[in-house]
Amino acid sequence: MGEYRHLTVAPVGSCIGAEIGGVDLSEDLADDVVAEIRQAWLAHLVVFFRGQHLTLDQFSAFAHRIGTPGRYPFVPGLPDHPEIIEVKKLPHETINFGGIWHTDTAYLERPPMASMLLAREVPAAGGDTEFANMYAAFDALSDGLKDSLRSLRAVNSSALADVSKTREDRIADAANAGHEAGEDYEAVHPVVRTHPETGRQSLYVNVAHTARFEGMTEEESRPLLRYLFAHQSRSEFTCRFRWVVGSLALWDNRCAMHNPINDYHGQLRVMHRITFEGDEPR
Numbered sequence: 001m002g003e004y005r006h007l008t009v010a011p012v013g014s015c016i017g018a019e020i021g022g023v024d025l026s027e028d029l030a031d032d033v034v035a036e037i038r039q040a041w042l043a044h045l046v047v048f049f050r051g052q053h054l055t056l057d058q059f060s061a062f063a064h065r066i067g068t069p070g071r072y073p074f075v076p077g078l079p080d081h082p083e084i085i086e087v088k089k090l091p092h093e094t095i096n097f098g099g100i101w102h103t104d105t106a107y108l109e110r111p112p113m114a115s116m117l118l119a120r121e122v123p124a125a126g127g128d129t130e131f132a133n134m135y136a137a138f139d140a141l142s143d144g145l146k147d148s149l150r151s152l153r154a155v156n157s158s159a160l161a162d163v164s165k166t167r168e169d170r171i172a173d174a175a176n177a178g179h180e181a182g183e184d185y186e187a188v189h190p191v192v193r194t195h196p197e198t199g200r201q202s203l204y205v206n207v208a209h210t211a212r213f214e215g216m217t218e219e220e221s222r223p224l225l226r227y228l229f230a231h232q233s234r235s236e237f238t239c240r241f242r243w244v245v246g247s248l249a250l251w252d253n254r255c256a257m258h259n260p261i262n263d264y265h266g267q268l269r270v271m272h273r274i275t276f277e278g279d280e281p282r
Contacts, residue, residue: 006033009040013239016133016256018044025049025248026058034065042198046131046239046251046258052118053246056081059118059272066250067113067276073105073158073185087117087271089264096262096269101132101233102208103253104275107158107185112253113278117271119247126264129249130240132257134202137232138192149191153214154205158185188214189281195254196279202255203232204281232257253278
């Protein structure tokens with residue numbers, strides 16, 4: 001595309017997602033190349049790279065060009081790279097890590113700006129990830145509902161993430177390095193979030209973490225939340241990515257959701273993930 005001088009950017013869906021080519025992330029990238037990657041990322045919400053067989057050092061180095069790597073509160077990182085966690089589903093497991101529509105750790109006071117995932121081992125078939133555009137989800141609502149949602153704040157809780165049992169399995173596998181079993185996180189955020197870089201408004205609730213609206217009971221909140229959860233994952237807001245070893249995805253948690261599809265029982269899937277420190281949603 002004409003606005004990119006150092007890489008190619010090919011949309012993978014009409015609403016969200018683009019594949020970036022012409023760049024080797026193992027190299028020490030020039031500042032203008034990184035600037036174009038960020039430009040594409042902000043425009044498309046999630047960007048994909050192919051053929052990136054990075055060492056842990058190279059993966060971490062690229063992450064530091066994008067933002068400040070943070071820590072996931074439940075699963076310790078790798079021994080020499082605590083900013084990298086292993087996202088794994090073993091052949092005998094039937095529930096995958098985070099296997100529901102969500103934005104990462106919305107139950108933190110300062111949720112991550114972005115997340116990056118690198119495929120190490122993938123099933124022969126299945127294991128795709130869907131992504132959804134929360135700008136588009138908000139824009140598609142009626143003006144009356146938009147106005148009502150702008151006045152609401154939502155309570156997000158890590159306790160709801162028990163839908164992903166393999167998170168608990170990974171805690172046990174890693175001997176938990178500091179997280180107390182049973183400890184939960186809770187944070188209250190605007191239902192409509194303004195992106196700090198683009199200035200655009202997006203829908204900021206998700207079925208994995210959002211429990212209720214502030215000042216309301218769960219029962220009172222349920223009808224509207226159920227509608228929003230169904231609305232925000234409509235197919236016209238989404239794209240779907242097929243992983244192969246060496247694929248890398250970088251997505252913006254401030255305006256996009258994702259859903260790792262759990263359709264590969266009996267097969268191994270191993271990914272490496274880095275999340276980036278973010279700001280308080282406003």
